[in-house]
Structure formats: structure tokens, C-alpha cells
Amino acid sequence: MTKSNRTAGIMTTAIHAGDPPDASTNASAPPIHMSSTYITQDLSGFSAHDLTPDSPYAYSRWANPTVAGLEAKIAALQGTEACLATASGMAAASAIFFTFLSAGDHLVVSDVSYAGVAELARETLPRMGVEVSAVNMSDPAAVADAIRPNTCLIHTETPVNPIGRLTDLAAISNLARRAGALLSCDATFASPLGMDAVALGVDLTMHSITKYIGGHGDAVGGAVAGSAKLISKMRAEAGIHHGGILSPFNAWLIARGATTLPLRMQAHQAGAMAVAEWLEADPRVTQVIYPGLSSHPQADLAKRQMSNMSGMISFQVGNAADGERVAQQMIDRLEVIHYAVSLGHHRSLIFWMGTDGLMETSFRLQGPQLEDYRAYAGDGIFRLSVGLEDAEDLIGDLDRALG
Ligand SMILES: *Cc1c(COP(=O)(O)O)cnc(C)c1O
Numbered sequence: 001m002t003k004s005n006r007t008a009g010i011m012t013t014a015i016h017a018g019d020p021p022d023a024s025t026n027a028s029a030p031p032i033h034m035s036s037t038y039i040t041q042d043l044s045g046f047s048a049h050d051l052t053p054d055s056p057y058a059y060s061r062w063a064n065p066t067v068a069g070l071e072a073k074i075a076a077l078q079g080t081e082a083c084l085a086t087a088s089g090m091a092a093a094s095a096i097f098f099t100f101l102s103a104g105d106h107l108v109v110s111d112v113s114y115a116g117v118a119e120l121a122r123e124t125l126p127r128m129g130v131e132v133s134a135v136n137m138s139d140p141a142a143v144a145d146a147i148r149p150n151t152c153l154i155h156t157e158t159p160v161n162p163i164g165r166l167t168d169l170a171a172i173s174n175l176a177r178r179a180g181a182l183l184s185c186d187a188t189f190a191s192p193l194g195m196d197a198v199a200l201g202v203d204l205t206m207h208s209i210t211k212y213i214g215g216h217g218d219a220v221g222g223a224v225a226g227s228a229k230l231i232s233k234m235r236a237e238a239g240i241h242h243g244g245i246l247s248p249f250n251a252w253l254i255a256r257g258a259t260t261l262p263l264r265m266q267a268h269q270a271g272a273m274a275v276a277e278w279l280e281a282d283p284r285v286t287q288v289i290y291p292g293l294s295s296h297p298q299a300d301l302a303k304r305q306m307s308n309m310s311g312m313i314s315f316q317v318g319n320a321a322d323g324e325r326v327a328q329q330m331i332d333r334l335e336v337i338h339y340a341v342s343l344g345h346h347r348s349l350i351f352w353m354g355t356d357g358l359m360e361t362s363f364r365l366q367g368p369q370l371e372d373y374r375a376y377a378g379d380g381i382f383r384l385s386v387g388l389e390d391a392e393d394l395i396g397d398l399d400r401a402l403g
Contacts, residue, residue, distance in 0.1 A: 010262045011263070014259050014261050018068070018072030018255065019069055019255065019259070030069060032066050035060065035064075037059050038057040038058055040058060042056075044058065048241060051240070061239065061240060062239070064248050065248075066251045066252050070246070070254055074209070074213065077192040079196065079198045080225040080226050080227065081227050082225070083224065083225040083226075084235050084238065085246040086222040086223065086244050086246055087221065087222065088220050088221060089220075090116050090117070091222050091238070092222030092224050093114075093116070093117045093155075095224055095234050095238030095239075095242070096153070096204055096206060096234070097153075098242060099233055100152060100153050101128075102129075102130070103130065104129060105130055106130070106133070107152070107153050108143060109154075110156045110160060110167070111137070112157075113186065114157065115361065118134075122134065131148070133146040134369075136368075136372055137156045138168075138372070140175065143172055144175055147181070152181055153181055153183075154183050156172060156185050156186070158189070159190060161189060162353050162358075162383045163376040163377045164189075164290065164312060164376065165298070166306075167185070168301055169197065169305060170201060170305075173202060176203075182203045183201060183202050183204070184203060184204035184205070184224075185197055185202045185205050186207075186208075187206070188206070188207050188211050188343075189211075190306065190308070191265055191308070191344070193261065193307065194307065194309070203230060204224050204226040206224045209221040209223050211344030211345075213258050214253065214257040214344075215257040217345035217346070221251070222246075265308045265311075270391075271389070271391045272311040272313055273309070274391035276290035276292065280293060285315050285316070285402070286318055288314075288315045290312075292309035311343075311386035311387070314377065314381040314383050314384070316379070317402070320356065323380040326403075327339075327352035334401050337350050339351065344385060346387050346388045347389075348384070348394055349384075353383055354380035355373065355381075356380075
């Protein structure tokens with residue numbers, strides 16, 4: 001089931017796309033194909049350049065049936081022609097950067113993003129001769145100002161990790177079109193259910209599938225969804241040459257998780273709404289950022305752009321010292337929520353992120369960009385990934401930990 005023949009609803013698509021019954025055994029559930037190599041029936045070439053979309057399986061770094069099933073499922077969920085699965089979300093970001101940027105090119109990247117992506121863009125790409133501008137992507141005028149004649153790629157993330165700020169994708173994609181640049185978007189927080197990135201003009205939608213798509217905290221992986229043309233270029237460079245491919249075992253686990261993605265996203269949204277409203281009403285909490293709340297600074301954009309508000313909440317408790325005290329109380333007192341990094345799992349996860357520390361290690365913002373960050377995050381935020389537990393139990397846990 002591919003985009004072109006997708007007549008089924010989203011729940012049916014999540015279950016059946018990429019998971020046909022096994023032709024050799026009639027098994028209803030998909031098998032795991034762990035084979036690294038495949039017996040060849042014809043004389044064939046031995047290069048990435050010899051690969052075509054209808055080439056038979058030859059070697060699992062080129063293509064693997066279990067991984068291809070997951071790729072078809074994610075492409076169907078995201079509404080794209082194709083998808084490349086990668087070893088991690090970071091491998092997906094690297095795949096985009098190292099396939100579409102060369103020395104002398106210019107990248108406009110969000111000034112706030114997943115820390116690993118921020119560090120890769122700011123530290124590694126300039127070493128390779130790529131010019132990088134880190135811009136507040138919630139401000140289309142700032143993006144327009146940053147564009148240069150050699151801008152090849154605009155990479156954004158919405159909602160952005162860790163502060164929940166949004167990018168107006170339709171506005172930024174207009175700028176990208178006019179500049180002749182590609183637009184990529186890290187939609188990990190939103191999941192494929194959160195936004196119709198294709199309709200909003202995104203060329204390459206990436207996910208850390210470690211998060212919502214896998215959904216169970218037991219496998220690390222990444223994916224980039226886009227047109228067949230862009231994805232086949234990435235498969236040749238990032239998959240076959242850079243080699244950051246997903247293992248079939250992780251693909252199988254993640255595909256199994258993805259079958260319930262639409263149901264889980266509904267439940268994440270409902271749980272997060274209940275928890276966000278409770279937090280917002282609690283006098284111990286200074287500020288809550290959740291796209292589903294009317295208090296979100298971009299609530300109108302959230303309503304226009306997002307079809308599911310996801311389960312990611314950021315909230316502040318006083319100043320840095322208060323935040324650190326409460327973080328320690330969480331480590332000592334939480335009984336349901338795990339104090340841990342990562343997100344998008346059935347288990348709720350929370351983690352404290354101090355603003356000063358993140359500025360030193362990852363974002364290095366100054367002046368108006370730092371002020372804008374602080375408007376969302378103050379001295380620091382708790383990043384809460386609301387899982388699938390009963391909201392009352394999560395609220396009871398937070399109540400104990402806020403103390
Ligand atoms: C986790 C995350 C990544 C990195 O993904 P990994 O699977 O951990 O490599 C990238 N972007 C966002 C928004 C993330 O949350």
C-alpha cells in the first residue's frame with residue numbers, strides 16, 4: 001500500500017501498509033528477515049549506482065525486506081512517495097545534511113533544535129566548508145533575511161525540542177521555494193499524525209522513530225520521508241555509502257509499534273491536555289508551554305497547522321535554583337513517571353533542562369534570540385513526555401514531586 005493507492009483510513013494504513021501477509025508461508029504477522037545477503041539469480045553490478053527501485057534484494061545495506069516494510073509504512077503515514085530508515089534520528093539528520101550540502105553551500109537551521117542536531121550543524125558542518133546560519137524559525141522575516149544566493153537547505157523542527165516553539169511551515173516553505181532551496185523538517189515531536197508536512201510544503205520530513213513511531217522505548221531508529229527522487233539519492237549516499245542503516249530487528253520492533261500510532265497519538269494528546277491544564281492551574285508552576293493550550297504563544301498557528309497536539313509539555317518552576325531543587329525531588333519521589341531523557345514512549349518521561357547549560361553546550365544564543373528562548377523556557381524547563389498511563393496517576397506523581 002503506497003501513497004498513490006492509499007484509499008484506506010489512517011488506522012488501517014498504520015496496520016496494513018508495508019505489512020502484507022508473508023507470501024512464502026501465509027503468516028499473518030510479518031516475519032523478520034535477518035539475512036545480510038541474498039542469492040543472486042542474474043549477473044548484476046556491485047555499486048550503489050547499479051541500484052534501481054526494482055532491483056532484487058542483494059545485500060542488506062542496500063535494501064532489506066523488513067526495513068523496506070517499515071519504510072513503506074512510514075511513507076504511507078506521512079503521505080510521501082518514499083522513505084529511508086536510518087540507524088537513529090541523528091543518522092536521519094546526518095543523512096539530510098550530508099546528502100544535500102557540499103562545501104560552499106549555505107544552510108539555514110533553527111537556532112533551537114534537538115541538541116545533537118544543533119551541535120552537528122554548528123560544529124561539524126562548518127568544518128566541512130558549509131556555511132551555517134542559526135535563525136529563530138518562529139520568525140519568517142528572520143529566515144528571509146538569512147537566505148543567501150548559495151542557500152541550499154532550510155532545516156527546521158516543529159514543535160521544537162525542548163521548548164515547544166512552532167515554525168509556520170507554509171510560510172517557510174514559500175521562502176524556500178523562492179530561494180530554490182529544499183525544506184526539511186524534524187517532525188519527531190509532532191509524529192506523522194501531528195501535521196500534514198507534505199501539504200505544508202516540506203520536502204523532507206524526518207523523525208527520530210525511537211520516539212512516537214516506535215513508541216515503546218525499546219529500539220533506536222530514524223527515518224526521512226519525501227519524494228522518490230530525493231529519497232533514492234539519500235539511499236545511495238547516506239544508506240549505501242555512509243552506511244547508517246537500520247537493523248531489520250529494530251525495523252520489526254518499530255513497525256509493530258507503528259501499527260498503533262494513530263490510537264496512541266490520540267491518547268497522548270488527551271493525557272497531555274489533562275496534565276497541561278492541571279499544571280497551568282497549579283500555583284507552584286510558573287509557566288506551561290503546550291500547543292493544545294490557548295495560552296501557547298502561537299496557539300493560532302498550532303490550531304491551523306497541527307491535527308494532533310502530541311504529548312510533549314514544557315513547564316517552568318521558578319528560577320534555576322527552584323528548577324534544580326524540584327528536579328532532585330522528582331528523582332527522589334516519582335513513582336510512575338521515569339526521570340529520563342527521550343520521549344514519545346508509552347511510559348511517561350521527564351527531564352530538567354537548565355537554560356544556561358544548554359546555551360553553553362548546544363545553542364549559544366545571544367541578544368534577541370536568547371530573549372526569545374527565555375520567553376519560552378525562563379531559567380530552564382521540565383520537558384515532560386506524557387505517556388499512556390492514566391492522567392490522574394501522572395498528576396498525583398507530579399503533585400508529590402512538586403512538593
Ligand atoms: C531524539 C531526537 C532526535 C535524535 O534521535 P535519536 O533517535 O536519539 O538519534 C532528533 N530530533 C529530535 C526532535 C529528537 O527528539
